[in-house]
Amino acid sequence: MLCFNLYAASHAFIRLYTPHLERLDLTYPQFLVLLSLRDQDRQGVGTLGATLAMETNTLSPLLKRMTAAGLVTRVRSQQDERRVVVALTETGRVRAAQAAEVPGCIARDSGMTEESYHQTLKTLQLLRAQIDTAAQQARRGA
Amino acid sequence: MLCFNLYAASHAFIRLYTPHLERLDLTYPQFLVLLSLRDQDRQGVGTLGATLAMETNTLSPLLKRMTAAGLVTRVRSQQDERRVVVALTETGRVRAAQAAEVPGCIARDSGMTEESYHQTLKTLQLLRAQIDTAAQQARRGA
DNA sequence: CCAAAATAAGTCGCGCACGACTTTATCACA
DNA sequence: TGTGATAAAGTCGTGCGCGACTTATTTTGG
The missing domain is CATH 1.10.10.10 (Winged helix-like DNA-binding domain superfamily/Winged helix DNA-binding domain)
Incomplete structure (x- = not known):
């Protein structure tokens, strides 16, 4: 989840x-x-x-x-x-x-270490980009 | 942020x-x-x-x-x-x-690939654990 | 030039989120 | 055994978050 x-x-x-x-x-x-x-x-x-x-x-x-x-x-x-x-x-x-x-x-x-902070941030930014892509595809589909 | x-x-x-x-x-x-x-x-x-x-x-x-x-x-x-x-x-x-x-x-x-899904999930679970720890420390401090 | 489409902000209603507080029931222990 | 502490659920008020809609202004195409 x-x-x-x-x-x-x-x-x-x-x-x-x-x-x-x-x-x-x-x-x-x-x-x-x-x-x-x-x-x-x-x-x-x-x-x-x-x-x-x-x-x-x-x-x-x-x-x-x-x-x-x-x-x-x-x-x-x-x-x-x-x-x-x-x-x-x-x-x-x-x-x-x-x-x-x-x-x-x-x-x-x-x-938090500087490193894990930036690593987590990068993961989240990537995730947001993926979600946005999926959302736009869903909008196109509708 | x-x-x-x-x-x-x-x-x-x-x-x-x-x-x-x-x-x-x-x-x-x-x-x-x-x-x-x-x-x-x-x-x-x-x-x-x-x-x-x-x-x-x-x-x-x-x-x-x-x-x-x-x-x-x-x-x-x-x-x-x-x-x-x-x-x-x-x-x-x-x-x-x-x-x-x-x-x-x-x-x-x-x-999303199965791999990046699980990787992101792991990152988030780790983050939640860190936040909980910080929250408990804050509560102790107060 | 003007009517229709597009754009910017706002209103309304409902469902969370959550701090502060209340109510009711169980527990601890002197 | 009674009484204060603790625990479980709930109420109340305020502030988002957002779908659906409205109002006012600009843009655009005929």
């Missing part, structure tokens, strides 16, 4: 993150959004969703909550009135910098 | 399962419950949760829905009135048998 092990490992890993994120008043998906904006500020909702593998119907309410928390701003693009540009506030930038510390902190605590 | 890749791969894999499960009127967690009961019928809620990495506050409503769908029965144990024993109905047993076909079906479609 490959799928179950993915499912269980993913949730377990997020549970490991949770105490650190709670201190920053962040949920795991909100943490991902902050890191993505830290890497590349002023993204559209769709772009954000593409990199984080989230749909707009997940992101829209999430971004609304983050706006309410004063972490990001959402403004309509003037070139294309359909697009909404998400950007970090000053508070958001500071919080993102703090959030960026967490993964290293977890890695240190978990006592 | 090991954690993000786990998160994304897990959701992507479940999305791959979804069309097959919809035909059986099952969600992914319900599918896991059926397979677990097929392997070992008449389990307590806690036992089920331990093998599937779910809390009782997730399982209780889920099992209620499965009971309403006629897939399982829930009866209080007579030896220990705290325990609730979950068992497959006849419908549930048939559905579980159909559900058991799905993973092989996915594996076939995804075109």
